[in-house]
Amino acid sequence: MASDRISKKTAKLVNLPPHIWTIEKASFILTQPDVEANLEKVPVNEPLVESLLKEDLKNPFLCLPNWWPLAGSQRIKAIDHIRKEHNKDYDPEMYICKIEKDYHNFWYLWGDTEFRGKAIALTFQLWELVFKSLWYKYDTTEDGTPMTYYEDLGEDLKWEHDK
Numbered sequence: 001m002a003s004d005r006i007s008k009k010t011a012k013l014v015n016l017p018p019h020i021w022t023i024e025k026a027s028f029i030l031t032q033p034d035v036e037a038n039l040e041k042v043p044v045n046e047p048l049v050e051s052l053l054k055e056d057l058k059n060p061f062l063c064l065p066n067w068w069p070l071a072g073s074q075r076i077k078a079i080d081h082i083r084k085e086h087n088k089d090y091d092p093e094m095y096i097c098k099i100e101k102d103y104h105n106f107w108y109l110w111g112d113t114e115f116r117g118k119a120i121a122l123t124f125q126l127w128e129l130v131f132k133s134l135w136y137k138y139d140t141t142e143d144g145t146p147m148t149y150y151e152d153l154g155e156d157l158k159w160e161h162d163k
Contacts, residue, residue, distance in 0.1 A: 004129055011133035014126075017103040021060075026079045027091045034066040035076065042077040043157040048150045049078045051141055053086060058138035059147065060095040062131040065102055071128045074154040097131065 029035055052075070061072035069076055072094075082090045104123045110116045140146055 005136075006129060006133045008134060011130045014130045016097075016099070016127060016130055018100045019097050020100060022096050022098060023093050024096055025091050026076070026083075026094055029063075029067055029069075029076060029094060029096075030080055030083070032067040034064075034068050038068060039073075039077055039080060042073050043154075044081045045074045045078055045150060045154045045157060047153060048074055049081055049086075051145065051150065052078050052082060052092075055142050057092050057094060058141075059132075059136045060097055062128060062135075063096050063098045065099060067098070070124050071131050074150065097135065099127075 030039075057075065061075070062070045063072075064070060076094075079090065079092065104120050107116050107119045107123065110119065136147070138147060
């Protein structure tokens, strides 16, 4: 699902929740409480780390109000890994579309917790699909590797929530 895209024409038919655009340093995002608390659940995507060591971030991030990236969690994990293992001063600027409020919270009114969890996950996945389809301008790295390669690889890694 992470590497899926729809046409811009179709994506424009779907409204993302109200959001703001901002530019933040990675160090700011990495110090946000919910990012710190959840980042260990994200596996390191080593090919993505190698790619980021060679070239700048290209596509924007989609974040929840708590700064957790719906689109970009693998990249923020790779940045964290680079800061810890390669270059403590690595601190790229991140172009961020931040959803203003927790618009998914209405699902917490649903009594069936199993369905609720799936509904929230689906909501996030569809926001990610629309966002990437509208705002990802770069399809490949400078060496020609498809960006979706890193997304698909990341999906296949062992995530903490899969254990």
